[in-house]
Amino acid sequence: MKISTKGRYALRIMVDLAQHDNGGYTPLKEISERQEISMKYLETIISHLNKAGFVESVRGKGGGHRLAKPAQELTVGSVLELVEGTLAPVSCLEGDRNHCDRANTCYTLPMWQELNRIIAEYLGSVTIYDLVHQQDQLIGNDYSI
Amino acid sequence: MKISTKGRYALRIMVDLAQHDNGGYTPLKEISERQEISMKYLETIISHLNKAGFVESVRGKGGGHRLAKPAQELTVGSVLELVEGTLAPVSCLEGDRNHCDRANTCYTLPMWQELNRIIAEYLGSVTIYDLVHQQDQLIGNDYSI
DNA sequence: TAATATTCCTACTAAGTCAATAGGATTTAT
DNA sequence: ATAAATCCTATTGACTTAGTAGGAATATTA
Numbered sequence A, B: 001m002k003i004s005t006k007g008r009y010a011l012r013i014m015v016d017l018a019q020h021d022n023g024g025y026t027p028l029k030e031i032s033e034r035q036e037i038s039m040k041y042l043e044t045i046i047s048h049l050n051k052a053g054f055v056e057s058v059r060g061k062g063g064g065h066r067l068a069k070p071a072q073e074l075t076v077g078s079v080l081e082l083v084e085g086t087l088a089p090v091s092c093l094e095g096d097r098n099h100c101d102r103a104n105t106c107y108t109l110p111m112w113q114e115l116n117r118i119i120a121e122y123l124g125s126v127t128i129y130d131l132v133h134q135q136d137q138l139i140g141n142d143y144s145i
Numbered sequence C: 001t002a003a004t005a006t007t008c009c010t011a012c013t014a015a016g017t018c019a020a021t022a023g024g025a026t027t028t029a030t
Numbered sequence D: 001a002t003a004a005a006t007c008c009t010a011t012t013g014a015c016t017t018a019g020t021a022g023g024a025a026t027a028t029t030a
Helices: A005-019 A028-035 A039-051 A076-084 A109-125 A128-132 B005-019 B028-035 B039-051 B076-084 B109-125 B128-132
Strands: A055-058 A064-067 B055-058 B064-067
Touching (some): A005 A055, A005 A064, A005 A076, A005 A128, A028 A039, A039 A055, A039 A076, A076 A109, A076 A128, B005 B028, B005 B039, B005 B055, B005 B076, B005 B128, B028 B039, B039 B055, B039 B076, B076 B109, B076 B128
Antiparallel strands (some): A055 A064, B055 B064
């Protein structure tokens, strides 16, 4: 029951891009330095974000990346679902292909469906903008300093 | 972001034990046949449940397993946390050992904490008894038949 | 044109996790 | 004794994760 580094890093990339958005393009090298994650690994992740239309990228000197949409329109759930493949907490809920023969008599399935709904609802309600603008939570919470 | 078969099967074992609880002990062979899961695999899972005090087991002929507590007192969350090790959606939240240097300036951590809280709250609110007594959901829901 | 800075692309790999299975030892009832 | 059950330790094949490697393509600038 874990979001992988790919999902976590993808969010950090999006937040970093939102924070340093001045209309231009941010090169990956800067994100890599700020986030302390190797450029090579970030490359594979941001390429995915680019292909899915979350990020616009420009090659060559002076190039880089920027958010393709306003941060208010990019939800945490959509980013995670993209790079993680799915957010379903059990394989039984992944599309139709994993539909189990026992589903219509399964006593645990309704609980999994509700868990799935709750997770999707929360992650769909938080945007990249929300993550950037949360001074209140960030400073003075129980894990700061 | 997946609960493994171990977690799912552990819940099915607990539900099966609750459904067939007549005061005596249910042998694993019966559970295996009803749930269509190999006895060998169930053995390793139920042994875990037994050591943690969720299930009482008796060896030898006529032996078997039964719930160690009333189903109302056994939450889905506690069972899953036991066999899965943790329910935290990101490794950053696992105890103190994975505490990250960046935690006090991490813009995604509060979101992960809230997600963690929501998941724990829901799974802690559903009991094995609830899973067994849910005819309304089970019959007539959109995945039955 | 040459140098430089950047993204883009494909492949590879070491380590870890998952989902079981195997083979027997031990215990208890009859 | 025999049968029916749990208990215990180890092993295995497949898959996933978390990167790394090496270079090709593109764009800017001097």
